[in-house]
Amino acid sequence: MSADTIFALASAPGRAGIAVIRISGDKAGKTLIRLGCKSPEPRKATRATLIDPTTKERIDDGLVLWFPAPRSFTGEDVVELHIHGGRAVIDSVMAALASIGGVRPAEPGEFTRRAFGNDKLDLTQAEALADLVDAESRAQQRQALAQMNGALKQLTDDWRHRLVQSLAHLEAVIDFPDEDLPPEVADRVWGEVRDLESSIATFLDDAHRGERIREGLSIAIIGEPNAGKSSLLNTLAKRDAAIVSATPGTTRDVIEVHLDIGGYAVTLADTAGLRATTDDVEKEGVRRARQRAQGADVRLALFDGSVYPTRDHETSALIDEKTICVVSKADLLNQEREVELDSANDLWPTHFISVKTGFGLDELLRRLEDVIKKKFDGSSSVAITRVRHRVALEECLSALKRSQSAALPELASEDLRLAARALGRITGRVDVEEILDIVFREFCIGK
Ligand SMILES: Nc1nc2c(ncn2[C@@H]2O[C@H](COP(=O)(O)OP(=O)(O)OP(=O)(O)O)[C@@H](O)[C@H]2O)c(=O)[nH]1
Ligand SMILES: [Mg+2]
Incomplete structure (x- = not known):
């Protein structure tokens, strides 16, 4: 005690x-x-x-x-x-x-640390508890609850158990070569190792869904100066987070707001208008805008409706399959919307909106919801929610791979031991001290 x-x-x-x-x-x-x-x-x-x-x-x-x-x-x-x-x-x-x-x-996290020390929960459950306290969206809440109920713990414990058994069998083959061990023991070990390798590889190939749900999806609004990016951000956030003005080049820094779209946490970013400029501050703003666009899960490319159908090249060049094209200021459109589809490029354009009249905003939100839901399609109740889990699983996977091509059975068994240890680190079974601090630092006092 x-x-x-x-x-x-x-x-x-x-x-x-x-x-x-x-x-x-x-x-x-x-x-x-x-x-x-x-x-x-x-x-x-x-x-x-x-x-x-x-x-x-x-x-x-x-x-x-x-x-x-x-x-x-x-x-x-x-x-x-x-x-x-x-x-x-x-x-x-x-x-x-x-x-x-x-x-x-x-101290911060000390109650949970004691609970861990007394085997009341494992590391993944302690992490889930922190996530549940921080959860802002339904998806985050669901994911944290599943992990707190031991979904990830059970999966990794099961893999580890199978691995340790295979390791024991392999060691028996090494230690008792002259005994009457059934000849298929070694075959069974390698069959099981291949099975584990493919299960873990499939689990890792998840497009980072769990981490995305936990951290929130990132959406960036990009477009030429004055396209109406900040106006759109403010409208979606329902507050004046960014300065709006008729002067092109108003926004310089990346401005973030946190939203809940369709039950998922989203970070929406407003960025500086894309254009060539000699102003050093604006240049830095454009660099940050491009960087943010690059890292975003979804891009909203906004084109100025007051000059439609002309569109700027800087923004057009960034359109890809992650991009939703939007034309702003639909209230100022002097053309019929029927001409909206440019047959030369079927990505262009998709949505017409006006923050002034509210036109098209519901539709745009529905489209965003669809895109987000599609991204998370197939999410199972067990998910990798932290880089820590991913790193451990990747280590396990490469040790499993190495073991199958090891020159000597003794080396293969050492690799299997390393693979089991990597799995054990996820729940905190082994090498605990080095990771305890990282896990419990996330907690606030009283948890
Ligand atoms: N009529 C009309 N004007 C709009 C609409 N959306 C934005 N504006 C106006 O367009 C101008 C530019 O809007 P901003 O939201 O500051 O544009 P921005 O893309 O953030 O501009 P930068 O930060 O300079 O890149 C402002 O005068 C807005 O009031 C709209 O839907 N209709
Ligand atoms: Mg702006």
């Missing part, structure tokens, strides 16, 4: 109806006594008056929950205090707790 008992505000700081303070460690029960609470029944909400241990003054009237070890989130004795969410109440309860010997405020 850990030396210190820790406590932290588990709910968000700031004025609220209720605040929750969590206490974990072997002195958790003692803190209750010091606060004047009679030993409550385990796992039952109990009404209690909290008393300052030094002044004996009443500090709040609230609810107390008592989770004796090991049936608690951390696996240690845990107390939850549900108190009134005012600054003075929270401060006085925290001060009272801090005055008790052997009890101290928790």
Whole structure:
């Protein structure tokens, strides 16, 4: 059992109806006594008056929950205090707790780290917990919940189990060459290794869907100066995030807003108008615009409707299969929209919009939704959600490949051992210390 008992505000700081303070460690029960609470029944909400241990003054009237070890989130004795969410109440309860010997405020992620230490969850589940707390879209929420329920853990544990078995069989062949081992043992080992190799390769070939859902899809608006990019961003974001003006070359920096489109988190970026310029600041803006366009999952190429059907070459040159072409200022169009299709290039144009009248905006959003859904088609409930997982799986895969062409059985078995170790790192079974800090650093205090 850990030396210190820790406590932290588990709910968000700031004025609220209720605040929750969590206490974990072997002195958790003692803190209750010091606060004047009679030993409550385990796992039952109990009404209690909290008393300052030094002044004996009443500090709040609230609810107390008592989770004796090991049936608690951390696996240690845990107390939850549900108190009134005012600054003075929270401060006085925290001060009272801090005055008790052997009890101290928790570090970020310390509760979850203790839960991991007591085998209450593995690393992928701890990561999923952080993701669930951060989830902003339904897709992020669904993905985090599946991972928290152990989807990725089960898959990697299963692979690792099969790998360790094959390794054991291979070692038996090496160690007991003269024994009566059935001749097909080695064949079975290599059959299993090939199977694992193809399962892991297929799982890795996922177009980074899980990471995309977690981090959010990136959409960049590009186009010539004055095309109406910033106006479109503001309209989709429903706020004045970017400066709009009739002066071409207004936007210089990349301006990002976060949106939910069809249940998926999206980062929409407004960029500087693309044109050749001698202004150093604008030049840098154009460089950033191009860079952003390059890295985006989807591009919205915006063409100025006031000069339609003329279109600028800088933007046209960037049209590819990831691009949706849009003509702005449809309210100013002096041509019939029927001429919209230029037979020379069927990518051009697709959508007519006006942020002034709202024309075509719903349709554009629907189109974006379709594109995003198509990208995530085939997402299964198990996903690679972090680079850490991907790196480990890639290491595993190359060790499996190496093992099959190893010159000696001893070298092959060493490769299989490395492959199993790489899988073990995903759930935190091996080489744990080096990755623990990375994982738990993502947490805020009280989680
Ligand atoms: N009539 C009309 N004017 C529009 C529409 N959209 C944008 N504008 C106007 O077009 C001008 C340029 O708009 P911005 O959104 O600043 O254009 P931008 O592409 O961000 O321009 P830069 O940042 O300079 O590259 C502004 O005067 C807007 O009011 C529209 O749908 N209809
Ligand atoms: Mg702009």
